Amino acid sequence: MDKLAVIAVDGLVFASWLFLVSAGLSLIYGVLRILNVAHGGLFAVGAYAGASLVVAYSAAGLWPLGALLALLAAAVASGLVLGLVVERGVLRWTYGREPVMQLLVTFSVFLILEDLTKLLWGVSPYYAYQPYQLLGQARVAGIDYPVYSFLLLVVAGGTGLGLWWFVRRTRFGRLVVAVIHDPEISVAMGVNLARVYVTTFTLGAVLAALGGAFTAPMISVVPGIGVEVIVLAFAVVVVGGLGSLEGAAVGALLIGLVRAAAVHLVPVLELFTIYLVMAAVLLVRPLGLFGRIEARRI
Amino acid sequence: MGRGARGWFWLAVAVVAAVAVAGRTWAGAPRPSEVKVGIVTFLSGAAAAPFGIPARNAAEVLIEELNAGRVPAPYSTRGVGGVPIRPVVIDEAGGAEKQVAEFRRLVLDERVDLVIGYISSADCLAVAPVAEELRALLVLFDCGTHQIFEERTYRYVFRTHGHQILDNVGAARYILRIKPEVATIAGINQNYAWGQDSWNTFRDSMRRLKPDVRVLAEQFPRLFAGEYSAELSALLAARPDVIHTSFWGGDLESFLIQGLPRRIYERSTLVLTTGDTVLPRLGQQIPPGVVIGARGPHGALAPNVPLNRWFREVYTSRFNVRPVYPAYHMSQAILGVKHAYEKALAANRGVWPTREQVAAALRGATFETPSGTIRMALGNGHQAVEGVAFGITSRYNSATKEMELTRVLSFPAECVNPPEGMKSEEWIARGFPGAKCP
Amino acid sequence: MKSVSRLGWAGLVGVLVLAGWLLPRWLVFLLALALAKGVAVLSVVVLMRAGLVSFGQGLFFAAAAYAAGFAMRWGVRETLLLVPWSVGVAVLVGALAGLLVARYRDIFFAMLTLALSMVLYGILIKAYGVTGGSDGIRIPTPTLLGVQFSGEGARLVVYYLAVAATVVAAWTMGRYDRSPAGYLAQAVRDNELRVAYLGAPVPRVVYLGFLLSSGLAGLGGVLTALNVGHVDPGLSYWTTSGELVFIAVLGGTGSVMGPLAGAVVYELIRSYAFKYAPYAWQMMLGAAMLLIILFLPGGLWSPVERLWRRQTT
Structure with a gap:
């Protein structure tokens, strides 16, 4: 029984982290129909920005919990800047090109961001463990968990609900939905497509950076963390159904729980879990759990 | 091409090949203006900060001091036999295929006299046969796999440090010395050859040395996973007496950062076989009571000999941080090469030695390093043996900004290395025949 | 047109043969590596003809390379056996994988x-006792027609093997492009549904392309392994x-020559960027890629092709 509880908690913790690092990818695909490989680079920049801001903040000796706000600020700032630069500077020139080309454009942006982080922050690791440790720990089924892990759960949940509210309940969100369903008709109806695209991409970039910033306190921030995240985020989004936020949440939950179960019950399989879940889901539901079938154009 | 033309073509190929091979064996004689050394180490990627950069720094400062003739005895002659050393530093990133191409370029295009390099075991295994093919001297300086010289013999390839066997046999012996009542063990190691080898060696050694030890968990998260929440839960739930890990770099640091608030240290004794590299970085993030290894008598566990005091001093004053074990591994390679060149030079009565003569001088050599005396005792004199030392973190020293080690125990080379001619797995399986331990 | 192109090909093969003789040996090695990669890039291009982009060609690339490794471990050293065997294994893997993935399109x-390909990666890492895990398997120098070469001779054998394989791969690709299956594949890319309504066997066309692609990727893999x-x-x-995929777009997917040229340029850029700018070489590659996609959509080879066409018409 204890084991089940621990698996559930571990699965939830990992799932919330997975959702946090894949929400932005899902949002951007949903609206722009671009699989954004640069997501990994934005994640890394968010992590570095978050780590260096927390280090500076902690050195200043101010209110300790403010470090959490520092993470948020770093994510929003770096996401805003990079999102705008990448969309306005590069991506907008590729709208209407084949999806593969767009994917490769974002891959190129990813390569550039990888080296940019190296040039800006060097190759030595950054540590920002202060927020991770200052919240203390909680005991579940006889095992200590850092409260920070549960904070991630809250942040991920908040992000999910916020996005849902934004898309379903605001005027701009409805425009976004219209664009998702049919860009051409939306334009004909007077929707400013460019504005929808730049806003969505920037929001997606902020989410990617947010994932990075809130990961930073748990890890040693080193070059190459972006690559690891891309495949994970892709898997979550593909399992859930590309472009579906609900799907990303369910996909994250599924992968998180399966992986936690594997770690506790059959550690040998840990390496394969993500790909096996992905392959299994795609075999049964080729468009992912929440994928929508689109009208075919003859 | 007709049938005849093809024959001519292959004849031409054969002639070219023969001339090239013959040309190389005539080399030698006049004293060169410099000894060009290719240095291959990670400058980018995950292994750069923990291993690659300290190794490069060590090469930089040591070569500079050697060329200036400022290194203490027995290395006080300038450069190599009076000839200055010129390093050519190459990034090890890019995988085995890339490194084979770069090695060929170093030897054939840059015309280096020898190459010192390789941290990744896959790179070592891929490049070693190429060195044999090109008849180029290659000194492996940091890779951990025990396979290289146990699988086949080489003429031009050397390794001037001990392989992973001594880390993990040493760790097992150390644990039993300080914690003889240990009953249960668990491991968390990266899911690739280094992690698998390290864990197998440790587990099998423990079982051999104390047959009633039970293994409670074997976790193998993927390399560079960074997030170990579930694995930590599994280890916490298993409650082993000892947790072994060969994690390194960012993975090790992330694991320690995540382990601290979960009080993993309170339930189990952690053994970090590469722990030396994180001591100066993480400071107080490493709690007391953690077993620290350095893959030999290096870094915080290096012997108190004049050469080590000097090395630590010049390195620290240049880079503002003390040298960690990859820096010591690099110093062993460079000093071994200098020793071999000068020995060959003396044997040759002052005539500049050929590669073959340098190789012959390094084969089976014994030389002094900051890590103590190194003997090229295995693999027909191509593989070094070293002792190994472990210690336990005790309290934070605010002057050095790292945890101090207590209960430091050293095991001599004969205790933690298999004898010549015996494979490591066999040596452990048969209960360490011939091991001489204090 | 045809004679000109034939002349071009003969010239290219001549240059490659001479290169083996004249270039420094490390460059010959690099060139062999680039040609092997170029053949594998052709396997990506084959699928692109049908509008499919594979991010898993490593599956066949590695399957063939390991097949060669295992055959060598079992004592087979003959190049002329190793190459067909390894390609065969890759095609077999392709035949099985194709059953699974040929129904899917686009990003799926x-x-x-x-x-x-990542599952194979996992297996290779995990099955440590058999595959050597991340340390991999050593590939000794193969024999050719029973003759054991060593040193420089062995390098040249592998290089000329790569040249020959490249020619075979390019020829096969050219034949495929002008075959009914090839034309149908392009039609599938343009409008799959319409092709299906016309009564053409879309699944079979895609499956065939997939088989060819796995074979080419396998050929590239075994060449890389031997090299x-x-x-x-x-x-x-x-x-x-x-x-x-990156190299395919770099070189251009419209022709057979483009991917090969792309592979050579890529290897050279990587080699020099590595030497002079270890911290910025990815950035340079990324920037080059962006410029090409934005300003030279047909790839590096497209201006050459345009020039060629202008001269022949």
Whole structure:
């Protein structure tokens, strides 16, 4: 029984982290129909920005919990800047090109961001463990968990609900939905497509950076963390159904729980879990759990 | 091409090949203006900060001091036999295929006299046969796999440090010395050859040395996973007496950062076989009571000999941080090469030695390093043996900004290395025949 | 037109043969590596003809390379046996994987192929006792017609093998492009539904393309293995497959020559950027790629092709 509880908690913790690092990818695909490989680079920049801001903040000796706000600020700032630069500077020139080309454009942006982080922050690791440790720990089924892990759960949940509210309940969100369903008709109806695209991409970039910033306190921030995240985020989004936020949440939950179960019950399989879940889901539901079938154009 | 033309073509190929091979064996004689050394180490990627950069720094400062003739005895002659050393530093990133191409370029295009390099075991295994093919001297300086010289013999390839066997046999012996009542063990190691080898060696050694030890968990998260929440839960739930890990770099640091608030240290004794590299970085993030290894008598566990005091001093004053074990591994390679060149030079009565003569001088050599005396005792004199030392973190020293080690125990080379001619797995399986331990 | 192109090909093969003689040996090695990669890039291009992008060509690339490794371990050293055997294994893997993925399109095809190659990667890492794990398997120097070459001779054998394989691969590709299956594949890319309504066997066309692609990727893989002398699971990692797609777009997917030229340029850029700018070489590659996609959509080879066409018409 204890084991089940621990698996559930571990699965939830990992799932919330997975959702946090894949929400932005899902949002951007949903609206722009671009699989954004640069997501990994934005994640890394968010992590570095978050780590260096927390280090500076902690050195200043101010209110300790403010470090959490520092993470948020770093994510929003770096996401805003990079999102705008990448969309306005590069991506907008590729709208209407084949999806593969767009994917490769974002891959190129990813390569550039990888080296940019190296040039800006060097190759030595950054540590920002202060927020991770200052919240203390909680005991579940006889095992200590850092409260920070549960904070991630809250942040991920908040992000999910916020996005849902934004898309379903605001005027701009409805425009976004219209664009998702049919860009051409939306334009004909007077929707400013460019504005929808730049806003969505920037929001997606902020989410990617947010994932990075809130990961930073748990890890040693080193070059190459972006690559690891891309495949994970892709898997979550593909399992859930590309472009579906609900799907990303369910996909994250599924992968998180399966992986936690594997770690506790059959550690040998840990390496394969993500790909096996992905392959299994795609075999049964080729468009992912929440994928929508689109009208075919003859 | 007709049938005849093809024959001519292959004849031409054969002639070219023969001339090239013959040309190389005539080399030698006049004293060169410099000894060009290719240095291959990670400058980018995950292994750069923990291993690659300290190794490069060590090469930089040591070569500079050697060329200036400022290194203490027995290395006080300038450069190599009076000839200055010129390093050519190459990034090890890019995988085995890339490194084979770069090695060929170093030897054939840059015309280096020898190459010192390789941290990744896959790179070592891929490049070693190429060195044999090109008849180029290659000194492996940091890779951990025990396979290289146990699988086949080489003429031009050397390794001037001990392989992973001594880390993990040493760790097992150390644990039993300080914690003889240990009953249960668990491991968390990266899911690739280094992690698998390290864990197998440790587990099998423990079982051999104390047959009633039970293994409670074997976790193998993927390399560079960074997030170990579930694995930590599994280890916490298993409650082993000892947790072994060969994690390194960012993975090790992330694991320690995540382990601290979960009080993993309170339930189990952690053994970090590469722990030396994180001591100066993480400071107080490493709690007391953690077993620290350095893959030999290096870094915080290096012997108190004049050469080590000097090395630590010049390195620290240049880079503002003390040298960690990859820096010591690099110093062993460079000093071994200098020793071999000068020995060959003396044997040759002052005539500049050929590669073959340098190789012959390094084969089976014994030389002094900051890590103590190194003997090229295995693999027909191509593989070094070293002792190994472990210690336990005790309290934070605010002057050095790292945890101090207590209960430091050293095991001599004969205790933690298999004898010549015996494979490591066999040596452990048969209960360490011939091991001489204090 | 045809005679000119034939002349061009003869010239190219001549240059490659001479290059083996004249270039410094490390460059010959690099060139052999680039040609092997170029053949694998052709395998990406074959699928692109049908509008499919695979991010899992590493599956076949690694399968063939390891097949060669295992055959060598079992005592087979003959190149003329190793190459067909390894390509055969890759095609077999392709035949099985194709049953699974040929139904998928777009990003789903890409992700599923990626997943399969990563499963192989996982197996190669895990099955440590058999595959050597991440340390990989050593590939000793093969024999040719029973003759054991060594040193420089062995390098040249592998290089000329790569040249020959490139010619065979390019010829096959050219034939495929002008075959009914090839034309149908392009029609599938343009409008799959319409092709299906016309009564053409879309699944069979895609499956056939997939088989050809796996064979070409396998050929590239075995050449790489013989050239490098070592195989490791990195061959199956998704970045290897991504690199192949990258080179395809770099060189241009419209022709057979483009991908080959792309592979050579890529290897050279990488080699020099590595030497002079270890911290910025990815950035340079990324920037080059962006410029090409934005300003030279047909790839590096497209201006040459345009020039060629202008002269022949």
